[in-house]
Amino acid sequence: MIAVIKTGGKQYLVSPGKKIKVEKLDAEKGSKINFKEVLLFEDEKENLILGTPYIEGVSVIGEVIEEGRGEKKTIFKYKPKKRYKVKRGHRQPYTEVEIKEIKNKK
16 A cells, blocks of 8 residues: 655655654654645555545554754855855754554545
8 A cells, every 4th residue: 555645845655664754743752643635545456546636535644753853954155256155054854754554435
């Protein structure tokens, strides 16, 4: 069973047991999350369902494993002959989710 879900403006291909890092969600460690924006679903019999844009009756349930911050990105701006240099860094927060099950109500 596989599905494509949308969260945080991105799309993820998921299956039960898979761990994914998504944009930071307001959820505590160990809590369950229900992803209702499912774009594609394929069951064990290889029946493929495409959403327009989402599939009704299909949801993906995951459990929050941890929250953290990604690796550091360095931003460096420079203008020659103008004495302009700016160096900044950024670490994007994320939530790691383990997919527990994909429910199909149909």
